[in-house]
Amino acid sequence: MNKEILRKYFSEKLARKLVAFMLLISFNANIFAEVVPDPVSIGNARATRTASGIDQLDIATPNAKGLSYNSLLELQVSEQGLILNNNSHVVVDTQIAGLVARNRNLDKSGSANLIVTEITGKNRTNINGYVEVAGDRADIVMANRNGITVNGGGFLNSGRVTLTSGKLNISDGELKTIDVESGNVRIGEKGIDALSLTDLELVAKKVDIDGIVKGSKDTKVRISAGGQTYEYKTKEVTSKGKTYRGIAVDGKSAGSMYAGKIDIISNDRGAGVNTKGDLVSIDDVTITANGEITTEKAHSTKRVVYKTPKKVRITKQVTAGEKVVVKAKKTEIDVDAQVITGYLKKSLGEEAFEAESDEVNIYGKIEANGKVVINGKSTRNAGQISATDKVTVNGERLDNSKGEIRSDGKIELNTQSTVNRQGYILSDGLTKDDISSLESSRNAESLGNTNEAGVDISGDLDNTKGVVKGREVSIGGSLRGNRGGLVRSMGDLAVNGSVVDNAGGRLEGQIRDIRAKKVINDNGVMLTGKGLSRYKQQKR
Numbered sequence: 001m002n003k004e005i006l007r008k009y010f011s012e013k014l015a016r017k018l019v020a021f022m023l024l025i026s027f028n029a030n031i032f033a034e035v036v037p038d039p040v041s042i043g044n045a046r047a048t049r050t051a052s053g054i055d056q057l058d059i060a061t062p063n064a065k066g067l068s069y070n071s072l073l074e075l076q077v078s079e080q081g082l083i084l085n086n087n088s089h090v091v092v093d094t095q096i097a098g099l100v101a102r103n104r105n106l107d108k109s110g111s112a113n114l115i116v117t118e119i120t121g122k123n124r125t126n127i128n129g130y131v132e133v134a135g136d137r138a139d140i141v142m143a144n145r146n147g148i149t150v151n152g153g154g155f156l157n158s159g160r161v162t163l164t165s166g167k168l169n170i171s172d173g174e175l176k177t178i179d180v181e182s183g184n185v186r187i188g189e190k191g192i193d194a195l196s197l198t199d200l201e202l203v204a205k206k207v208d209i210d211g212i213v214k215g216s217k218d219t220k221v222r223i224s225a226g227g228q229t230y231e232y233k234t235k236e237v238t239s240k241g242k243t244y245r246g247i248a249v250d251g252k253s254a255g256s257m258y259a260g261k262i263d264i265i266s267n268d269r270g271a272g273v274n275t276k277g278d279l280v281s282i283d284d285v286t287i288t289a290n291g292e293i294t295t296e297k298a299h300s301t302k303r304v305v306y307k308t309p310k311k312v313r314i315t316k317q318v319t320a321g322e323k324v325v326v327k328a329k330k331t332e333i334d335v336d337a338q339v340i341t342g343y344l345k346k347s348l349g350e351e352a353f354e355a356e357s358d359e360v361n362i363y364g365k366i367e368a369n370g371k372v373v374i375n376g377k378s379t380r381n382a383g384q385i386s387a388t389d390k391v392t393v394n395g396e397r398l399d400n401s402k403g404e405i406r407s408d409g410k411i412e413l414n415t416q417s418t419v420n421r422q423g424y425i426l427s428d429g430l431t432k433d434d435i436s437s438l439e440s441s442r443n444a445e446s447l448g449n450t451n452e453a454g455v456d457i458s459g460d461l462d463n464t465k466g467v468v469k470g471r472e473v474s475i476g477g478s479l480r481g482n483r484g485g486l487v488r489s490m491g492d493l494a495v496n497g498s499v500v501d502n503a504g505g506r507l508e509g510q511i512r513d514i515r516a517k518k519v520i521n522d523n524g525v526m527l528t529g530k531g532l533s534r535y536k537q538q539k540r
Helices: 003-032 437-446
Strands: 035-037 047-051 055-058 066-074 082-086 091-094 098-099 113-118 125-127 130-135 140-143 148-150 153-156 160-164 168-170 176-181 182-186 193-194 198-203 206-209 213-214 220-225 228-231 237-239 247-250 258-259 262-268 272-281 285-289 293-300 303-307 310-321 323-327 330-333 338-341 351-362 365-368 371-381 386-388 391-399 402-409 411-419 422-424 455-458 458-463 466-470 473-475 479-481 486-495 500-501 506-511 518-520 525-528 531-535
Touching: 035 047, 035 055, 091 130, 113 473, 125 140, 140 168, 148 160, 160 176, 160 402, 176 198, 182 198, 198 206, 206 220, 213 220, 220 247, 220 258, 247 262, 262 272, 272 285, 285 293, 293 303, 303 391, 310 323, 323 338, 338 351, 351 365, 351 386, 365 371, 371 386, 371 402, 391 402, 411 422, 455 466, 466 473
Parallel strands: 055 082, 066 113, 082 130, 113 140, 125 148, 130 153, 140 160, 148 182, 153 193, 160 198, 182 206, 193 213, 198 220, 206 247, 213 258, 220 262, 247 272, 258 272, 262 285, 272 293, 285 303, 293 310, 303 323, 310 330, 310 338, 323 351, 330 351, 338 365, 351 371, 365 386, 371 391, 386 402, 391 411, 402 422, 411 455, 411 458, 422 466, 455 473, 458 479, 466 486, 473 486, 479 500, 486 506, 500 518, 506 525
Antiparallel strands: 035 066, 047 055, 091 098, 168 176, 176 228, 228 237, 525 531
């Protein structure tokens, strides 16, 4: 083999190796690249780097309505961050990358007002750094059906950011809806910075909050979980009616949210919401679910609202400047829980706490600066309800055994049966330690701070070892037991049922006509303005 043939042979072999090496480099570059445009896509998005070495996506040319659609095989955001280049000017300065040159894709169209990135590959998107829009401010939608995790990331120079595991439906040049069937969005332990945003939306089959969602007083945080169709423009949600027995929105103890407004929605039947961190909002905190709702700490200077056909459980503290509203099949306030509401109200006469449930169980405390209204078939209070205004309980049965209901105004118990064994029902600002009604009657007019006064119990009362006090006391049904108990009125005292069982008990006040067919007063005391009277059992 002559030298010419050998030279040609080795040259061709070297060339083949160089080509293979270059292909390998290109292949590996795509494997490890943070941003990879989909080559099948019609768009002209281009992945590059800024002069300072930060990943950059020159967004695709926006349509006539300002939407830039960017189809990507891969989207990963490192701790160094990502620039979405929406710059149609010569050069702009950015917070994370310094100077950024103009995006040539925008030369004719101008900048986008909505930047959409939809990931078509098989990998989950991880956002571990800041995503900054270079140039004119624009909203952002990131969609990946494999899921999205934000762990120490954030967004800059954007107003509204939507992170979703759903499919995007774009027609007539606009993003119409987001169709969610599966996938999750997760906020990792390092959290997400949404301080510069007006809106942060997490739309997925499941949402996990393991870190802090940090918004400003102007940031609206909206979480919508479950199979759904999400209207992008109106933010309206249409559930697909799927059944899911787990927790759709799961917030760990470190998973707190701080924002101007918080709205949490769980769409699937049976899907619950469980938050262990702080939910802190200037405006309303609203949680709507088709499964059980459990919260530890929720705070709003306006309202905290719960809605579900299942159970609402409050385990630690809820505070609301204006009102707390619970609409559920079952309401439960744990023994260590405290609901403080209405503390920013400037006038009385308005509701500060409202519960509408088949079953209400209160083991902790409700402290309301305003009215308390409970509508439930069965209400159990083993804790404390206190209000500066009227307290109303409507339903079939109230069990206040070992509990306390206290009001600076009137207490109205519209139930067929009230059980107050070892309990306290105290209206008009009266306390457990007040002296006898006769000695205090001269001061009765000054008690309370509303026009409505007294205790009005529409049904039967079992007051064994219990205490009922008010400016006036009216029992519409029978007194079924008062042994060791006290019913005290500063004014009129009326019992209108067929039975008055005061054996071993005390009735004090200006006792009006007792029309009961059966009066039992063995070892009982009925104290009126004219003196002390003892009655033996009477049969009629």
